[in-house]
Each structure stands twice: as C-alpha cells, then as structure tokens.
Amino acid sequence: GAVVSQHPSWVICKSGTSVKIECRSLDFQATTMFWYRQFPKQSLMLMATSNEGSKATYEQGVEKDKFLINHASLTLSTLTVTSAHPEDSSFYICSARRGGMNTEAFFGQGTRLTVV
Amino acid sequence: KNEVEQSPQNLTAQEGEFITINCSYSVGISALHWLQQHPGGGIVSLFMLSSGKKKHGRLIATINIQEKHSSLHITASHPRDSAVYICAPREGGSEKLVFGKGTKLTVNP
Numbered sequence: 001g002a003v004v005s006q007h008p009s010w011v012i013c014k015s016g017t018s019v020k021i022e023c024r025s026l027d028f029q030a031t032t033m034f035w036y037r038q039f040p041k042q043s044l045m046l047m048a049t050s051n052e053g054s055k056a057t058y059e060q061g062v063e064k065d066k067f068l069i070n071h072a073s074l075t076l077s078t079l080t081v082t083s084a085h086p087e088d089s090s091f092y093i094c095s096a097r098r099g100g101m102n103t104e105a106f107f108g109q110g111t112r113l114t115v116v
Numbered sequence: 117k118n119e120v121e122q123s124p125q126n127l128t129a130q131e132g133e134f135i136t137i138n139c140s141y142s143v144g145i146s147a148l149h150w151l152q153q154h155p156g157g158g159i160v161s162l163f164m165l166s167s168g169k170k171k172h173g174r175l176i177a178t179i180n181i182q183e184k185h186s187s188l189h190i191t192a193s194h195p196r197d198s199a200v201y202i203c204a205p206r207e208g209g210s211e212k213l214v215f216g217k218g219t220k221l222t223v224n225p
Binding site: 032034038042043044045046049091093095097102104105106107108109110112 | 146147149151156157158159160161164166202204211212213215216217218
C-alpha cells in the first residue's frame with residue numbers, strides 16, 4: 001500500500017511554545033490530507049481537511065488560529081499547534097488520499113504530543 | 117449524525133481461533149474502512165469496501181449495505197493480530213470518515 005510518513009513520532013514541549021507536525025505522502029501525490037486527534041481511550045476525531053493550495057476546512061470546535069494547517073505541496077501537509085497548553089496533549093494522526101473521494105485513505109504513524 | 121457501533125468492545129482469544137468483529141452504522145454510506153491500530157498508535161488501513169466481500173490473507177471483510185452492517189473476520193488468529201480494530205464508514209457524498217470506538221483484540225499464545 002501507499003506510504004504516509006509523519007514526523008516527529010513523539011514530542012514534548014513547554015506550555016506556550018509551538019510545535020510543528022509534518023505529514024508526507026512518500027510515493028503518491030495527495031490532493032487531500034486529513035488531520036485527526038485521539039485522546040486516550042477515545043475514537044479518532046477529525047480536526048480539519050487540508051487541500052493542496054487552499055485553506056483548510058476545520059471541524060466545528062477546532063480553533064483554526066491555534067491549529068495552523070499548511071498544505072503547500074501535493075506531498076506535504078503540516079499541522080502547527082501554537083501556544084500549546086497541557087490540554088493539547090494528545091495523539092495527532094494524519095491521513096492522505098491518493099485520488100478522489102472514493103479512494104482509499106492511508107494513515108501516518110501518528111505523533112504523540114505532551115505539553116508540560 | 118452517523119452513529120457507529122462496534123461489538124465486542126474487548127475480545128480475548130486463543131491462538132488459532134476464528135475472530136469476528138461487527139460494525140453497525142446508522143446512515144447511508146459510500147464506503148467503509150476497517151483499520152488496525154497497534155499499541156504505539158500507528159494505524160494501518162486493512163480494507164476499504166463498498167459492497168460484498170474482500171479477502172486479504174487471513175483477513176476477510178464483508179458489508180451489507182441494506183442492513184448497514186459490516187464484519188471483519190480473522191481466521192487462524194495469531195498473537196501478532198493483537199491490536200485495536202476500528203470501523204470507519206464514510207457517509208455518502210462526504211469525504212469524512214466517522215470512527216467507531218474500536219474493538220481491542222488480544223490473542224493469547
């Protein structure tokens with residue numbers, strides 16, 4: 001299957017700092033990437049849909065000024081958690097779709113963020 | 117709103133047993149994913165199906181669109197199959213996946 005690489009796999013940062021997470025599609029071009037968050041023992045929750053060359057579409061309740069998403073190329077989307085708080089500590093995971101709406105989505109390895 | 121129910125929530129089996137995980141959803145969908153999440157968190161897409169049945173190795177996924185139900189079967193289960201299995205239907209006309217809470221499978225040697 002296709003490969004989606006996410007980096008870093010884990011990060012610890014201080015409150016108030018910003019953290020950038022990268023999601024790359026290694027062997028295909030991804031016009032659409034998705035960012036999810038998963039709290040312990042919870043389901044994955046969609047945060048935003050990222051389309052190459054345009055603004056991301058955020059889900060209700062997700063602060064777009066806090067979670068900055070950039071999808072500058074067909075193989076890279078980034079999520080920046082700005083002014084991180086301990087409650088932002090979570091598992092963040094991206095997925096990328098190779099083609100149109102009915103194509104399969106492939107997932108990155110995820111990033112475990114701990115804000116201290 | 118699409119409600120996704122998976123059963124069982126937890127499942128413990130002996131190596132070699134046949135495993136079935138069920139998923140029911142409440143609205144019309146265009147496709148359904150079965151995902152595998154390992155303890156480290158990484159997710160692997162096992163299947164995407166919109167009708168009938170798919171088989172990959174020891175894994176089989178079936179879906180009944182009319183009954184809004186899908187099942188994931190594992191034949192000859194092995195300890196390395198231990199993981200959380202997640203059902204994620206995609207609503208018709210939408211790009212979004214809605215995730216079940218997952219089924220934690222533990223296969224003992």
